[in-house]
Amino acid sequence: MFPIEHFLYLGAILFSAGLVVIITKKNMIMVLLGVELMLNASNLNLVAFNQLYPENINGQMFALFVIIVAVCEAAVGLAIVIQVYSLHHTSVPGEVDELSD
Amino acid sequence: MNLTSILFYSFEALAALSSIALIFVRNVFHGALLLITGLLALAGIYVLAFAEFVAVTQILVYAGGILVVIIFGIMLTTKLSGKPLLIEHAYRFSGTLAGIGFFALLIFSIVNASFKNLPPPPTRLTEIRTIGVGLMTDFALPFEVAGILLLVALIGAAIIASSTKSNKT
Amino acid sequence: MTLALPLVSFIVSFAISEKYSWLVSFSAPFLLLINTLAAFVVFYWTWNNVPFTAEWTWITFGEQSFTAGILINNTTALMLVVVTLVSFLVNFYSIGYMAGDPDIRRYFAMLGFFTFSMLGIVASSNLLMIFIFWELVGFSSYMLIGHWNQKPEAADAAKRAFILNRVGDAGFVVGLMIVWSHTGSFDILHLSSVAGGAGWQTAASLGIFCGIIGKSAQFPLFTWLPDAMEGPTPVSALIHAATMVAAGVFLLARVHFLFTPVTLNVVAVTGCITALLGALSALAQYDLKKILAYSTVSQLGLMITSLGAGAPEAAMLHLFTHAFFKACLFLAAGSVIHSLHQTQHQSHTTFDVQDIRNLGGLKQKLPYTFLMFVFSGASLAGIPFFSGFLSKDAILTSIFVWKGDVTWKWLILVCSFLVSFITVLYTFRMIWSVFFGNETSTKNLSVVEPPPVMRAPMALLAAASLWIIVSQNPFSFSGWVYNGLASGKHFHLTLVEIFSAAWVLLALLLAYLIRNRPFDAAALRSGFYFNDMYRKVIEIPAFKTASITALTDRKWIDGFLHVGAYVQLIVAHFTGWIDRAIVDGVVDDAAGMAKGIGSFIRSFQSGKIQLYVFWASFAIIIFIIWTLL
Numbered sequence: 001m002f003p004i005e006h007f008l009y010l011g012a013i014l015f016s017a018g019l020v021v022i023i024t025k026k027n028m029i030m031v032l033l034g035v036e037l038m039l040n041a042s043n044l045n046l047v048a049f050n051q052l053y054p055e056n057i058n059g060q061m062f063a064l065f066v067i068i069v070a071v072c073e074a075a076v077g078l079a080i081v082i083q084v085y086s087l088h089h090t091s092v093p094g095e096v097d098e099l100s101d
Numbered sequence: 102m103n104l105t106s107i108l109f110y111s112f113e114a115l116a117a118l119s120s121i122a123l124i125f126v127r128n129v130f131h132g133a134l135l136l137i138t139g140l141l142a143l144a145g146i147y148v149l150a151f152a153e154f155v156a157v158t159q160i161l162v163y164a165g166g167i168l169v170v171i172i173f174g175i176m177l178t179t180k181l182s183g184k185p186l187l188i189e190h191a192y193r194f195s196g197t198l199a200g201i202g203f204f205a206l207l208i209f210s211i212v213n214a215s216f217k218n219l220p221p222p223p224t225r226l227t228e229i230r231t232i233g234v235g236l237m238t239d240f241a242l243p244f245e246v247a248g249i250l251l252l253v254a255l256i257g258a259a260i261i262a263s264s265t266k267s268n269k270t
Numbered sequence: 271m272t273l274a275l276p277l278v279s280f281i282v283s284f285a286i287s288e289k290y291s292w293l294v295s296f297s298a299p300f301l302l303l304i305n306t307l308a309a310f311v312v313f314y315w316t317w318n319n320v321p322f323t324a325e326w327t328w329i330t331f332g333e334q335s336f337t338a339g340i341l342i343n344n345t346t347a348l349m350l351v352v353v354t355l356v357s358f359l360v361n362f363y364s365i366g367y368m369a370g371d372p373d374i375r376r377y378f379a380m381l382g383f384f385t386f387s388m389l390g391i392v393a394s395s396n397l398l399m400i401f402i403f404w405e406l407v408g409f410s411s412y413m414l415i416g417h418w419n420q421k422p423e424a425a426d427a428a429k430r431a432f433i434l435n436r437v438g439d440a441g442f443v444v445g446l447m448i449v450w451s452h453t454g455s456f457d458i459l460h461l462s463s464v465a466g467g468a469g470w471q472t473a474a475s476l477g478i479f480c481g482i483i484g485k486s487a488q489f490p491l492f493t494w495l496p497d498a499m500e501g502p503t504p505v506s507a508l509i510h511a512a513t514m515v516a517a518g519v520f521l522l523a524r525v526h527f528l529f530t531p532v533t534l535n536v537v538a539v540t541g542c543i544t545a546l547l548g549a550l551s552a553l554a555q556y557d558l559k560k561i562l563a564y565s566t567v568s569q570l571g572l573m574i575t576s577l578g579a580g581a582p583e584a585a586m587l588h589l590f591t592h593a594f595f596k597a598c599l600f601l602a603a604g605s606v607i608h609s610l611h612q613t614q615h616q617s618h619t620t621f622d623v624q625d626i627r628n629l630g631g632l633k634q635k636l637p638y639t640f641l642m643f644v645f646s647g648a649s650l651a652g653i654p655f656f657s658g659f660l661s662k663d664a665i666l667t668s669i670f671v672w673k674g675d676v677t678w679k680w681l682i683l684v685c686s687f688l689v690s691f692i693t694v695l696y697t698f699r700m701i702w703s704v705f706f707g708n709e710t711s712t713k714n715l716s717v718v719e720p721p722p723v724m725r726a727p728m729a730l731l732a733a734a735s736l737w738i739i740v741s742q743n744p745f746s747f748s749g750w751v752y753n754g755l756a757s758g759k760h761f762h763l764t765l766v767e768i769f770s771a772a773w774v775l776l777a778l779l780l781a782y783l784i785r786n787r788p789f790d791a792a793a794l795r796s797g798f799y800f801n802d803m804y805r806k807v808i809e810i811p812a813f814k815t816a817s818i819t820a821l822t823d824r825k826w827i828d829g830f831l832h833v834g835a836y837v838q839l840i841v842a843h844f845t846g847w848i849d850r851a852i853v854d855g856v857v858d859d860a861a862g863m864a865k866g867i868g869s870f871i872r873s874f875q876s877g878k879i880q881l882y883v884f885w886a887s888f889a890i891i892i893f894i895i896w897t898l899l
Contacts, residue, residue, distance in 0.1 A: 016204035017120040023196035027188045047152045063155045068247045072254030074167045078174040079261035085178040097877025195884045202891045
């Protein structure tokens with residue numbers, strides 16, 4: 001009903017915003033929020049392109065599975081964040097740099 | 102300018118604004134709330150894109166499940182000082198650079214791509230039955246794998262979150 | 271053989287051990303007696319015969335070879351006899367004089383060595399050998415003067431004698447070198463045939479004369495002779511009266527052909543000045559031996575003057591007579607000293623036995639010695655009927671003939687006559703103050719004559735002071751000695767002879783008239799202050815120069831070395847800095863650059879997740895831009 005570019009523009013905005021949030025936030029939870037944002041941007045793209053091919057529901061199925069995976073990843077990620085917080089007592093990702101040289 | 106267009110563009114504006122505001126917000130809780138609004142706006146857009154099941158799943162799972170869990174996480178990882186947790190920004194320049202870079206890239210590619218014309222809107226919306234049948238027949242493998250994935254994630258998250266005491270000794 | 275015997279005596283004296291040191295007193299004189307007899311034999315053979323020569327090659331440098339040889343002509347033979355006879359008599363006398371001396375072995379050994387060296391001078395055929403023996407004589411004189419080496423004055427006097435001798439010998443060596451460079455030979459016979467008159471001969475003869483000035487105590491190197499009286503009296507008799515100081519005169523006579531008229535004038539003037547100085551100084555001395563020493567200086571001056579006047583035979587004649595009467599005078603003085611020393615030991619009094627003011631009226635107590643003094647003193651003064659008169663007459667005659675009509679030569683003649691006048695004065699003064707008058711310090715002491723072993727040599731020498739030893743005619747000096755020496759030069763001036771005889775008697779009268787007048791002149795007494803002048807002018811500046819050079823060495827040369835060391839240190843530090851800063855700096859900077867690059871790249875692995883994300887997205891953007899667009 002609407003030109004597909006509108007969907008795609010929004011998707012681009014969401015994705016870029018999510019990237020910026022990941023890179024510039026100093027809180028682990030915010031990073032997770034950014035990740036969810038990026039995933040949602042990709043979901044939007046999928047659903048938008050599904051409109052072009054109404055005979056099958058591949059896009060929607062894929063979007064469903066993306067949501068499932070996002071759920072798993074969020075759960076495990078939060079568990080890790082909580083664990084890291086209890087070890088290092090900080091939720092700033094920059095301070096957990098034990099992998100550095 | 103009929104209602105659907107206004108709805109659509111307002112949903113789009115809401116989603117865009119919330120995500121952009123998420124960049125600048127300082128309070129984590131506010132961030133979570135902004136994300137919820139964004140997700141709900143996205144769900145509205147899904148509906149207008151003739152993907153009702155995805156929209157509903159989005160509301161149920163994402164906004165109701167994940168964000169609640171995230172809010173739990175926020176509560177668990179802030180120091181109990183009474184004040185709202187304010188966070189600073191780091192790597193602004195690099196983040197801006199990457200974000201604008203990607204955005205430009207995407208816009209550029211979208212503008213230069215030529216897409217098919219939209220078909221006429223369908224007369225019948227997608228039934229849940231179709232999705233269910235598809236899950237069992239065409240997408241049986243991803244369905245099973247997703248089930249296993251969920252199981253593994255559940256167990257994993259439980260174990261990771263609970264091994265605080267037993268690992269520290 | 272005559273040469274070898276004294277050397278044997280020298281060795282034997284050293285070889286005899288200390289326990290048998292009394293043996294030396296016999297062995298030494300005995301050997302010398304044989305020596306004297308041998309000398310007489312030689313004399314008999316060679317007198318008025320062809321001169322005897324013998325030569326051996328001594329050392330060879332490449333093609334040059336130096337010979338050692340013996341030349342015995344009349345002069346040599348005469349000297350042989352004189353030297354050996356006087357040496358034997360002195361040895362004999364020393365048996366008594368030096369009895370009880372702890373170093374008697376060394377004494378006799380050095381006496382023997384000295385005789386050997388003196389005979390070497392006399393008999394050598396070339397100048398190099400003469401020079402070697404010259405030095406040896408100087409050395410033995412040094413040893414003998416400083417025999418009582420516990421006395422600092424003795425050691426000092428010996429040192430001064432040797433040094434002044436050496437100063438003269440420097441000129442001698444220069445003369446020798448000139449002779450060598452012009453003729454290529456030192457041999458005397460060879461040199462006597464060389465044509466005379468060239469400039470180099472003047473220089474060479476002046477050089478040789480320098481050595482003679484040192485050895486024969488001429489002006490200005492005469493101060494050592496009075497100081498040499500610190501040695502034992504027999505030593506003074508042998509060396510400083512009869513033989514060593516006469517070596518210079520002998521040498522001049524030997525190489526007289528080498529001396530040009532210019533040099534001869536210098537010689538004459540030097541001799542005259544010396545004679546005058548010595549005579550005037552002798553007049554004012556209070557020390558018995560010093561009077562005799564200055565008298566020797568004066569007589570040597572007369573001999574040298576006559577040599578300068580071109581009459582070596584007159585000088586040799588005077589040397590011949592002077593040896594005997596001066597040796598006798600010294601031995602007699604020694605007997606006075608010895609007797610008074612014995613008296614002092616017995617009576618435990620102390621007074622300086624050599625100071626004539628302490629003596630007097632010893633005629634009754636020492637009659638024999640008194641007689642010896644009179645005989646030899648008269649010969650010294652030149653009283654007629656004594657040998658001294660004849661030889662002095664010869665000298666005065668030769669000067670008279672030489673002077674011609676030249677003014678300054680007249681002056682020399684006048685001075686010579688003045689010297690002979692003063693000679694009488696001081697001789698009379700000496701004898702008078704010792705033997706006549708009232709006894710002063712010896713009034714209550716018993717003084718005895720010395721033992722016969724000391725008296726016999728004196729008697730022999732006194733007898734030799736009479737006229738008969740020179741010629742049968744008491745008024746003519748052309749006796750066998752003079753005729754033997756002067757081949758063909760006969761001149762005899764009666765005028766001079768009578769005048770000199772009258773002159774001497776006049777002097778004797780004057781001396782008797784002023785006999786009791788004390789004569790005190792500090793300038794004359796100290797030898798015209800020459801000694802002090804030498805000390806001030808030469809010794810002290812020499813020490814100052816030495817200390818200045820030592821200071822210069824310490825400050826400047828060592829300072830220069832220090833500065834050099836500092837400079838080197840600074841250079842070393844600088845080089846080290848360069849090495850550290852620049853050379854190491856290059857290496858360090860290369861390593862630092864590698865480190866910097868490494869740490870820069872390492873900063874990608876910072877462990878910060880968001881940076882990882884950033885870099886990954888950045889890379890993806892770049893990749894997409896690059897590949898897809």
